Structures are given as structure tokens and as C-alpha cells.
Amino acid sequence: MTTQTILDVKGLSTTFARGNSALKAVRDVSFSVREGEVLGLVGESGSGKSVTLRSLLGLSRRYGKVSGEVRWMGQNILSLPERKLRPIRGGEIAMIFQEPMTSLNPLLTVGVQLTETLKAHTDLGRAARRARAIEMLDHVGIPDPASRLDAYPHQFSGGMRQRVMIAIALAAEPKLLLADEPTTALDVTIQAQILDLILSLADEMNMGVILVTHDLGVVAQTCENVAVMYAGRIVEQGPVRQVLRAPRHPYTEGLMRSVPQDVPPRTQLYSVPGTPPGLDACLPDAPLRRAARM
């Protein structure tokens, strides 16, 4: 089966002015994403991952100088005026961030935020938007979705807020999701659940994903291809197994020391096997299996 390339990035560079000098945050970066593909983008903090994602959506050009090509469905969207880019951003290409509180509006109910997205990016009427909003909350695993429409972001736990953000991002059925460290702020049990959710929805919708993380273990378990960023450049990219088996860049090699080896792509995320011991079992050193606060 051949799948279509939906995003093709060529020679993308983003430079910010810093006093008299220039900070080259992204340097001549090229990569592509196919329909339904999950691409991992890894690299240490400050290596340019977030700026790369923001540059794809035309957000970095507000603060810096962006050059190169970002071909979306064959069209270079970097050359589009803001007016024409807006329906693509949030509609065809959605983005979710590390900390949902910074991208959810604390003053609006989640129902309003969901239906705003639907209003902006679909032709659905009022009643259909409400129905779709409920369906999306249900889809991301929020119990009693109809009544939760009227709740505000602060009335959800961290994991639930992240689910709300995913519901909003995916409401308009984007073809590509930019996920910028979407689980870093969450505790480990919830991280795995949220990642599983993102990846199973992506699979269901045949949506491409760029998954930014500093965790090569996550990439090994979830992505088909990986690009490794270092100081603004992609220093290594290719099929995950190939890159992990024979890293060519010293930075990748360094990253890998802390990562489980030989994990095939799209493997279920690791979870503690077996059933937890009864509370009366006498196992002083056994790790406690934390109940998911979901």
C-alpha cells in the first residue's frame, strides 16, 4: 500500500534577532510526513523542536525570520498570507501542547471552546456542533460528557484537561496533529494512557502525527520514523529501528543509553504486568501500582 505524503518540509530555517546577533533556532531542516504516519521528533531542551512546529504553522514568522518550504498537500503554506493560513491551522493541521492550561481558555467552558473550533473549521449547525462536542468528549474518555460541556478547565484533573485539549484539537478531524511534548506535565501512569489515546485516535482517523518528545523510549515504542534534532539541525533521521540500532550521531548514541533496546514500532506502551497484590499481602519492597486518577 502506498500512502501519500501530506507534509513535505524543505530547508526550513528560523532565525530570531538577539540584540546585535542572530539566534539560528532552526537550521535547514527537511523532513516529510505521510498520511497516517507517526514521526517522532526528539532532541534535548532548546534544540529547536517547538520552534520547528510553530514555524510549520506560520506562527514563528511573527517573531523571527522563516525561510524554506513547508509543502502541505502540495502547496507551500509559508507563502500564504495569514488569512489563508488560518483555516489550515487548527483545521487541517492541529496542535496540542505540553501544558493544557496555557492553551485552554480558563474563562470559557470546554463546551464553548469545542464548539468554537467546530464553528471555525466545519459547516456544522448549532445543534450538530453540540452533538459533535459531546461525541468528542466521550471519544477521549471523559465520563458524563453532556454535563461536562458546561465545566471550566480548572474543574478537570491534569489528565482530563489533556483529554479535553485532545478533543478540541481533533474535533475538526485534522489530517495532521502536531503534538509538542503532550504528556510531559503528567504523571507516568497518565502519560501512557494519553499517548495511547492520541495514537489510537490517529490510527482510527488515519491522521499523521509529529510527536515531539525528549524521551527516545516513547519514540521507540510508538513511532515509525524519527528525526533527531541537535542545536537547530536534524542530525539524524530514518526508520526508528534503523536509527536506534545504528545511531550515526554521537548525540543520538548518548540519548540512547537510557532507552530500552529492540522494541518494535507501535508496540503497546509498557505497563506493569500482573495484578497488584492484595492490600493484606506482605510485600514491603514491591512497587506500588498507582491507581489512575482518571
Ligand code: ADP
Ligand atoms: P525545544 O527543542 O526545547 O522545543 P525551542 O524550539 O523552544 O526548543 O527553542 C529553540 C531555541 O529558540 C531556544 O534557544 C529558545 O530560547 C529560542 N526561542 C524560541 N522561541 C523564541 C522567540 N520567540 N524569540 C527568540 N528566541 C526564541
Ligand code: MG
Ligand atoms: Mg519545546
